[in-house]
Each structure stands twice: as C-alpha cells, then as structure tokens.
Amino acid sequence: MNDYIQFQNVTFAYEIEGEAPKPVLKDFSLNVYAGEFVAVLGHNGCGKSTVAKLCNGIELPQKGKVLVDGLDTADEEKLLTIRQRVGMVFQNPDNQIVATIVEDDVAFGPENLGVDPSEIRRRVDDALKRVDMYDFRRFEPHNLSGGQKQRVAIAGVIAMQPACIVLDEPTAMLDPRGRKDVMETVKMLNREHGITVVLITHYMDEAAQADRVVVMDHGKVLLDGTPRQVFARGETLKQAGLDVPQATALAALLQRDGLDVPADVLTVDELADAIAAAKR
Amino acid sequence: MTDPILETRNLTYTYAPKTANEVTAIREISVAIERGTLVGIIGHTGSGKSTLIEHFNGLKKATSGVVLLDGRDIWENKKEIRQVRFRVGVCFQYPEYQLFEETVYKDVAFGPKNMGLSEEEIDRRVREVLSFVGLEERYLELSPFDLSGGEKRRVAIAGIMAMEPQVLVLDEPCAGLDPKGRATVLAMIENYQKTTGSTVVVVSHSMEDIASIADRILVMNKAGLAFFGTVEEVFSHAEALVAMGLDIPQMTQLCLKLRARGFDLPETFYTVEQAHGAILACLKKEGTA
Numbered sequence: 235m236n237d238y239i240q241f242q243n244v245t246f247a248y249e250i251e252g253e254a255p256k257p258v259l260k261d262f263s264l265n266v267y268a269g270e271f272v273a274v275l276g277h278n279g280c281g282k283s284t285v286a287k288l289c290n291g292i293e294l295p296q297k298g299k300v301l302v303d304g305l306d307t308a309d310e311e312k313l314l315t316i317r318q319r320v321g322m323v324f325q326n327p328d329n330q331i332v333a334t335i336v337e338d339d340v341a342f343g344p345e346n347l348g349v350d351p352s353e354i355r356r357r358v359d360d361a362l363k364r365v366d367m368y369d370f371r372r373f374e375p376h377n378l379s380g381g382q383k384q385r386v387a388i389a390g391v392i393a394m395q396p397a398c399i400v401l402d403e404p405t406a407m408l409d410p411r412g413r414k415d416v417m418e419t420v421k422m423l424n425r426e427h428g429i430t431v432v433l434i435t436h437y438m439d440e441a442a443q444a445d446r447v448v449v450m451d452h453g454k455v456l457l458d459g460t461p462r463q464v465f466a467r468g469e470t471l472k473q474a475g476l477d478v479p480q481a482t483a484l485a486a487l488l489q490r491d492g493l494d495v496p497a498d499v500l501t502v503d504e505l506a507d508a509i510a511a512a513k514r
Numbered sequence: 515m516t517d518p519i520l521e522t523r524n525l526t527y528t529y530a531p532k533t534a535n536e537v538t539a540i541r542e543i544s545v546a547i548e549r550g551t552l553v554g555i556i557g558h559t560g561s562g563k564s565t566l567i568e569h570f571n572g573l574k575k576a577t578s579g580v581v582l583l584d585g586r587d588i589w590e591n592k593k594e595i596r597q598v599r600f601r602v603g604v605c606f607q608y609p610e611y612q613l614f615e616e617t618v619y620k621d622v623a624f625g626p627k628n629m630g631l632s633e634e635e636i637d638r639r640v641r642e643v644l645s646f647v648g649l650e651e652r653y654l655e656l657s658p659f660d661l662s663g664g665e666k667r668r669v670a671i672a673g674i675m676a677m678e679p680q681v682l683v684l685d686e687p688c689a690g691l692d693p694k695g696r697a698t699v700l701a702m703i704e705n706y707q708k709t710t711g712s713t714v715v716v717v718s719h720s721m722e723d724i725a726s727i728a729d730r731i732l733v734m735n736k737a738g739l740a741f742f743g744t745v746e747e748v749f750s751h752a753e754a755l756v757a758m759g760l761d762i763p764q765m766t767q768l769c770l771k772l773r774a775r776g777f778d779l780p781e782t783f784y785t786v787e788q789a790h791g792a793i794l795a796c797l798k799k800e801g802t803a
C-alpha cells in the first residue's frame with residue numbers, strides 16, 4: 235500500500251498573542267494510504283480539524299513534515315498541486331462558500347483547476363444532483379438553511395474530483411436521509427473512483443462504515459485499526475470521551491447477561507441476526 | 515392538561531417576499547407548548563425548524579399569525595420584546611453567530627449583564643454554567659474565536675443558560691459535540707427542565723437524542739406541521755418519517771426487525787436501556803435466557 239498523506243513527527247501549536255504556545259499536536263505521526271477510507275474520531279479539541287488543515291497546507295507544522303503524495307506541504311511551489319489533490323469540506327460551511335450563486339460556488343473549484351467549461355457544467359450538475367441540491371442551483375447560498383449549505387459545500391468538493399477528500403464533520407447538520415446520502419456518496423467516491431477519504435466525525439455509526447478508524451486523544455493517536463477492532467475497546471473509548479455504536483453497546487450488555495451474542499457487532503442488522511441466532 | 519406557556523397561531527413566514535427568491539419557510543403553524551415540558555423538533559433539512567423557533571422570542575416577526583407567551587402576543591407592546599428575550603432564550607444552530615465578545619467569560623456574562631444582574635450573581639452564574647457544560651477554568655480568558663467547534667458550541671449554550679430563561683430553546687445543541695459532550699449536554703438539558711420546571715425546546719437531527727429526552731415531538735415537513743405528539747405516537751409513523759427524509763431511532767429499528775422475526779415485544783423501545791430490558795424480558799418469557 236502506498237502512503238498518500240504522511241504526518242512525520244509533527245508538532246503544531248497555534249500562536250495566541252501574549253501566551254506561550256501550547257502544542258495541539260506533539261510528535262504526531264500518521265499515514266493515510268492511497269485509496270483507503272479512514273475515519274478520524276476524538277474528543278472536542280483533540281486536534282482533528284488541525285490535522286485536516288495540515289493536510290493541504292492551510293497550517294504548517296513547526297516541527298516534522300506533512301507529505302501529500304510525496305510533496306512537502308511546506309514547499310510553497312507545491313502548494314497549488316497539493317490543494318488540487320486534496321479537497322476539503324470544512325466544519326462550518328460558511329467558511330467555505332465563496333460565490334453568490336450556488337452553482338457558481340460549486341464551479342469555483344474546477345474553474346480554478348482550469349477544467350473545460352462544458353466539463354465544468356457536467357460536473358456541477360452531477361455534484362448538485364448527488365447531494366439533492368440541483369433545484370437550488372440558482373439560489374444565493376447565504377439564504378440556505380444550515381443543512382443545505384453543508385450539502386453545497388460537499389458538492390463543491392465532489393466537482394473538483396480530487397485524488398483525496400478530507401471531510402470535517404460533513405454530516406453534523408444533516409437530516410437522517412442527508413447523512414445516509416453523504417455516506418453513500420463518500421463510499422461510492424472511494425470504492426468506484428478510488429478516491430482516498432479522510433472522514434472526521436462524532437457519529438460512531440459513520441466511523442463503523444470506514445475501512446479504518448483512527449482515534450485521537452489530546453493530540454495523539456490512541457487507537458488505530460478496523461472498526462471492529464476499535465469498537466471492541468468500549469472502555470478505552472469512553473475514557474477518551476467517545477462511545478461505541480448503539481448496536482455494539484447493546485450487544486455488550488446482552489453478552490454480560492450471558493446471552494450468546496458476539497461483542498463486535500456494529501450495525502442494527504447484525505445485532506438482530508445475532509439475537510435471533512442466540513434465541514434458537 | 516392544557517396550560518400552554520408558548521403558543522403559535524397560524525404562524526407564517528416568507529423570506530424575500532415578492533421577489534424571485536421568495537420562500538415561505540413556515541406555513542400556518544399552530545402549536546401549543548405545555549408549561550414544563552420538553553419538546554423535540556425534528557424535520558428534514560430546510561423544513562423550517564430554525565425559522566419557526568426564531569419566532570419564539572421575536573428574533574423574527576411573522577408575516578402573518580401570532581406567538582403567545584403566557585397567553586399574550588409577544589409583539590403586543592414592542593418595547594417589551596427585550597423582556598421576552600430574557601424569558602425565552604434561543605441558542606442558534608451555528609454558535610459562531612452568537613459569540614462576539616473578546617473572552618469566553620464576557621461572552622457568557624453578556625446575557626445576565628443585559629438583564630441587569632449584580633456582578634456577584636453574574637460571576638456565580640458564569641462559573642456555574644461553564645462547569646455545567648464541561649469547560650474548565652482555563653477557558654474563561656480565551657477568545658471564543660480560538661476554540662474548536664465543539665468548544666464554541668458549549669460556550670454558546672452556556673451563554674443562554676446563564677440567563678435562566680423560562681423557555682430554553684436550543685437549535686441543534688449537540689451538533690459537533692463528542693459523545694461524552696453530547697451525553698453531558700442532554701443530561702444538562704433534562705436537568706434544567708426538571709430542577710427549574712422550565713420549558714425546553716430542542717431542535718435536532720438525531721432521532722436517538724430526541725427519543726431519549728423529549729416528552730413530545732413536533733415534526734416539520736416542507737414548511738408545514740406534520741405531527742405533534744408523544745414519542746410513541748410520532749415514531750409509530752416510521753414509513754411517513756422515512757419518506758420525509760427522517761427516520762426512527764436505531765433501537766426502534768431493531769425492535770421492528772426483531773418483531774418481524776417473531777419476537778414478542780409488546781412495548782416499542784427507543785433507547786439502548788429500554789431495548790436491553792425489553793429483550794431480556796422477552797427471552798426470559800420464552801425461556802432462552
């Protein structure tokens with residue numbers, strides 16, 4: 235497996251006026267492999283968004299290196315290339331919206347990459363349809379509801395077709411169908427188009443759908459493994475301010491009561507099967 | 515039992531009226547919120563939830579229809595709208611819209627200060643409420659703009675709670691919080707309702723959260739009111755909810771799946787705790803566990 239993004243012993247602190255810098259990340263190392271779908275979990279303030287911003291050079295490490303497809307984010311000449319390869323969806327969509335009309339906003343990314351106008355048209359329409367915002371293409375983004383803005387931001391990054399997408403809590407403001415649609419779109423981009431996906435989320439059941447889950451705690455990697463491996467560590471996760479999916483939590487309770495269900499179920503479907511099997 | 519603290523009658527609001535961008539975000543909404551209850555609001559993206567609750571304390575003025583607080587039209591006397599805002603506290607969906615002071619302390623103190631409380635009382639409330647939302651002392655002097663997303667959310671909620679409003683209205687209070695923060699804030703909201711007897715309104719996209727705290731659920735769909743009833747009533751409309759872009763809680767999905775496999779589960783469950791009890795009881799009855 236090839237590394238797509240490499241954090242090599244990264245130390246990073248925000249500069250706050252009149253205060254000694256307190257590192258958010260300290261000697262932080264992490265490799266994201268090309269083509270994988272990795273979910274990043276961690277308590278509020280542990281450094282997830284900071285990691286995202288380091289991925290495409292919005293912030294630069296004070297020590298250590300961040301490499302994207304082998305390119306150093308500290309190398310100014312490479313920054314444009316890096317940003318073409320790593321698309322971002324920020325935590326607050328307001329920070330992302332640049333144009334005054336929805337479709338122009340979605341077109342902004344591909345335009346900057348110099349994509350052919352007819353191809354842009356096709357990509358914009360396709361991306362807006364994917365997030366179910368095509369009917370709003372002529373709207374002004376600031377007049378949209380919270381969830382609608384978030385969908386536009388996601389469409390923007392889909393239209394860029396980058397090699398890697400970093401999404402910072404993309405579903406935080408979405409309704410249940412919107413959440414499902416985003417997860418399906420992300421999985422489709424990953425599986426069918428081979429796009430590397432880094433998904434930051436506070437929803438355990440979304441993380442359960444990734445190939446790999448990285449758990450951060452106070453600027454360090456606490457756990458790193460498949461969803462089944464990571465969610466088997468309920469106690470460790472709780473201590474880090476996190477949890478397990480509801481199905482996993484219930485399985486653990488039933489198991490403790492002597493019922494023969496495996497503790498590593500992740501979904502409601504798996505749990506229903508397991509309970510039915512235990513009954514027989 | 516009817517003793518509504520907050521009531522809307524035929525509330526309608528249109529953005530950008532008579533322009534090409536005209537949108538009627540809520541249409542003819544009539545609901546009565548009983549004193550001391552916890553009401554959850556769910557609804558698809560863009561269904562009008564935020565628009566609706568921004569009417570509760572006069573942040574928005576209806577195109578037509580009225581909002582009654584304790585039986586009185588909140589706009590009856592324009593000068594009193596300030597008082598209404600102390601009695602009905604609304605916490606916005608994006609905390610960024612609410613945070614503006616230089617320090618976290620000043621931000622949380624802003625509401626109580628406006629209410630004309632004494633310095634000591636303000637200080638007491640600020641410290642209490644910040645520890646309530648899980649922020650340590652060291653945050654007091656930080657700038658709210660230098661905080662992470664979840665930290666900002668906690669400060670915004672603290673700022674509204676510090677006013678100790680009779681009606682506490684929270685738009686997506688748990689969005690962006692980590693699971694522990696989510697559980698803390700939910701417990702805090704329930705606790706606020708129980709200990710002060712206040713009325714609470716919570717907007718959320720998490721069916722699980724709403725099921726675990728709400729006494730009644732209000733469902734918005736395409737600017738209209740789809741359902742307003744108990745947790746049991748509302749989540750019995752699984753198909754209709756899914757068709758509206760919503761869902762039923764995960765544990766309720768499990769309940770339906772188990773029933774379809776012949777499990778005898780007389781009471782529908784909504785939370786992990788309820789599911790645990792119900793499944794054990796069912797298996798015991800059948801002699802498996």
Ligand SMILES: Nc1ncnc2c1ncn2[C@@H]1O[C@H](COP(=O)(O)OP(=O)(O)OP(=O)(O)O)[C@@H](O)[C@H]1O
Pocket residue numbers: 248249250258276277278279280281282283284285325659660661662663664665690692
């Ligand atoms: N612009 C900034 N200036 C100073 N400190 C900051 C800034 N942004 C974030 N921080 C601090 O850095 C730490 C890490 O923040 P970060 O935004 O990476 O957290 P996070 O894991 O994304 O949290 P959340 O889940 O709440 O979004 C936090 O303690 C935060 O207060």
Ligand SMILES: Nc1ncnc2c1ncn2[C@@H]1O[C@H](COP(=O)(O)OP(=O)(O)OP(=O)(O)O)[C@@H](O)[C@H]1O
Pocket residue numbers: 376377378379380381382407409529530537538539557558559560561562563564565566607
């Ligand atoms: N400032 C505005 N100008 C014009 N239209 C607006 C404005 N704000 C919201 N709208 C429109 O009003 C409708 C309702 O928006 P509202 O924000 O109340 O929805 P919501 O249910 O809170 O959605 P979400 O779950 O995404 O937060 C949407 O169609 C939205 O596009």
Ligand SMILES: [Mg+2]
Pocket residue numbers: 282283284325402662663664
């Ligand atoms: Mg963040």
Ligand SMILES: [Mg+2]
Pocket residue numbers: 379380381563564565607685
């Ligand atoms: Mg809203």
